[in-house]
Amino acid sequence: MKQKLGKIVKELKKASKTHAGQANKIESMISKKSPALLKLSASCKAAARRKFKVYPSAYANIWASKTQKKGKC
Numbered sequence: 321m322k323q324k325l326g327k328i329v330k331e332l333k334k335a336s337k338t339h340a341g342q343a344n345k346i347e348s349m350i351s352k353k354s355p356a357l358l359k360l361s362a363s364c365k366a367a368a369r370r371k372f373k374v375y376p377s378a379y380a381n382i383w384a385s386k387t388q389k390k391g392k393c
Contacts, residue, residue, distance in 0.1 A: 358388075361393065364393040365384060367384065368380040368381070368383055368384040
């Protein structure tokens, strides 16, 4: 995934000045290992399924992502 994003960043930088700003934002996301790029672990999904009646919901996903950030699952 990082390789694909790296190629996109290079192409955006070549395109124009406005796209160069977007490329810089993408680069910063890649280097910081943004939570948006991380996937939920299987154990956190399982814990969310046990805790909530309906798993694929916004509340369950938010809870699972917060517990994963804390390192509890």
